[in-house]
Amino acid sequence: MKPKIFIDGEHGTTGLQIRTRLAGRDDLDMLSIPQAERRNRALREDMLKEADIAILCLPDEASREAVAMLDGVNSTRIIDTSTAHRVHPDWAYGFAEMTAGMRDKIAGARLVANPGCYPTGAIALIRPLVEAGILPAGYPVSVNAVSGYTGGGKQMIAQMEDEDREDHIGAPHFLYALTLGHKHVPEMQTHGLLARRPIFAPSVGRFPQGMIVQLPLHLADLNGTPTLADLHAALERHYAGQEIVEVVSPEDSARLARLDPTALAGTDGMKLFVFGTEGTGQANLVALLDNLGKGASGAAVQNMALMLGKAA
Template sequence: MTFKVFIDGRHGTTGLKIDERLALRPEIEVLAIPEDKRKDPAVKAEYINSADVVFLCLPDAASKESVSLLAPGNTRTRFLDASTAHRTHPDWVYGLPELNGGQRERIKNAQKVAVPGCHASGFILLMHPLVAAGIVPRDYPVSTYSITGYSGGGKEMIASYEEPASLPDAMKSPRFYALGLAHKHLPEMQAQTGLAAKPLFTPIVGNFAQGLVVAVPLLPRLLGKQVTPADVQAFYSEYYAGEVFVRVMPADATPVLDNGFLPATACNDTNRVEIFVFGHAEQILLAARFDNLGKGASGAAIQCMNIMLGLEESSGLAI
């Protein structure tokens, strides 16, 4: 059986990656709208309503506009929105299959799925299980930081790093951003973990194209249950047992580190997330490493598509 897929916004960073991955799938027919018709609402509506799956790789307002083009009564066409427009909307299912025991089935049956944000994916995979189990109290003052490759900033940021003959010194070092502490991923980070308040989130962009590490520090004395780093590692191992794309690293991660360092790029070009637990009796550090363009964007979208269409979940995705 062949499935028809329309990528609305296929020339953006995420759209290009989805297009690239689907080009290798014989069971997928990608519907390509003519260049001169891309902004014609009537033509776009025709493509949307003739597709089995529509990927929305657009700014928020444009995503909402595209969804509005669905014909009344059309329950066949299904949406996967990679923007932030619908990630906390009650009518949309959050596209993180590993979230809990029922999320995969919700995605399978949904007509509208919101693909998680890249930073949010790592944070939620780390924090949701701990909050749900009462290990981290809902009112814990959570802080988190991440370092990501510049591809997460889209075409404009990619160009700012790759087009100059030489980079300004200020761009050669990692740079904090979103210093107004109102990053667009914060609403979903709170909503999908059950925290009583948004975490204090400080992202950092580095002079490398792709790769991401999200880190969360915890103080055991403030937790809801007495746990050691080894306890948390064992908890994650049980929680994510059987998950194809989530790999919980050993309690002693020394053999899988790079001379004691944790590079952000080791999961690039895969859909894999690696979860680490570091620390001692007084301090714990959680870390999730993955590809911001893979499990953090296009890979996550395709994983959800596979589930929605009843295909092998890992089809077209590297582990």
Template sequence: MKYRVFVDGQAGTTGLQIMDRLAARSDLEILQIDPEKRKDIEERRKLLNQADVAFLCLPDDASRESVGLVANDRTIVIDASTAHRTNPAWVYGLPELSHSQREAIGKAKRIAVPGCHATGFVLLVRPLVEMALLPSDYPVTCHSVTGYSGGGHKLIEAYKQMEGAGKGMEAARHYALTLQHKHVPEMRLHGGLSVAPLFTPIIGNFERGMAVAIPLQLWSLPKKPRLEDIHGCYRAHYAGQRFVRVQPLGEAALPEAGYFDPTACNGTNRAEIFVYGHEEQALLICRLDNLGKGASGAAMQCMNIALGLDEGLGLIE
């Protein structure tokens, strides 16, 4: 028996990435929609209800509409939009969040895939909060450098053509300047924080890859942790996690030329965690592929878990 899978929104950036990964799987039957009917609500309703797993790669409102079309209690819905990431009725699709999260995903029929920036942020913050190394009310600051592919088709084309939003593409550029990026609510909630972080994303002139960075004044924290304490916290929290790798502490993890490469995890479902700094200050960095562990790879990982399959099936570590 093959599981039937439908991707609602397969023409978008995340949808295309998921379709590529599904195409390599012999254990799945891909339900295809006629391109001329991809906005036909009745055709979508039929396919959504035929599917064992339905991926939603749509804008928020369209995702909510698609969920409303599912009229059975069998179809597993995995939503890649922002629409349901803070909804308590949905399971947050980050298996490494806690020791119980993988089991929750395995039992869920509604799974919200984390945002790319939020994935790196939560992987860095949540263990520190749980271990009381970082107070939940700490005013966390986060900077995230990302490739332009996260902006979707229009921004990708603008960068390739160097026009419109792609003008000035030779320089890295801050965005979300009102400090209200759509990932902030899930960063606060699933990071275990009681206050929203100050989050400043930066887009660079490269297609994919991401480095989420959090600076900390160690002397200002109640327990005044050392770099070794933070690193040890990560090692303990992510022990046995195949897709999250805690890198060595100290000079062994320093880039050879001194410049951190946000693209080194591209093409994988891997997230790498680094702890840099000195006695009084720390710089925590999570590196991932914004289209891999930050989007389509995470969605596939959740599907594998929800179906009771090998978690890494079809994914590159």
């Protein structure tokens, strides 16, 4: 019997991307609600309970409501793409490459919290260095990032693309979360194993999909005063054998004069770079990904595959 998959919120940005990725799959039985019935609570509850895996593509409160509908229904496993459960101890964090054993933890979990797009890039850089003993847990981490505007969902897409809207955004690039209170910060701190709250400065560019996340470091403040080569080696060891996460070689990194945030748009991969000049005592670690790929829908499909016992 084919596993039944229900995307609760399939008409939103992330849900549509997941649906596209699963289109044409003859090994899955896709359950669906017509858009006109998307607010039909009874129908949603029936679909949630019928599914083997429910993928929640909803705002935080609606995700909590959906999980409550399934209280005691252990036959339905859940992948939640919202922020609601990403630091909850009862939920597996759905970043398969984050640390040893995560694939097995996700594969065996009933509850999986899909990572955020910015935290995926940040944690991908931070976690290996903390685990290797290079980055002190108390280091004053700063994360700077730019995302494609699809990360803001349908409302921001309309604001960026529809010039007739009163709230149209005409800027080519803008900084936001100016109070340093972005909802992804707890996720970065918890899964980055950081003792101090990181400073996170996100921004949005006038391009639909793509993302760059930067982690600048002072090498003298790290354990052992590592070189750029040491940082690269730590990342390479951590992600050895991985296909989705690629650590770009120092030689290939050195050939780059600029980095395009859209370079991986439309893919589910992520590339990690170590930039800097030996002797300056500084490094800039960079993650390049698609905010709707490995940063959202691609990760959800990867987690679904692991939960179904398939390679991912």
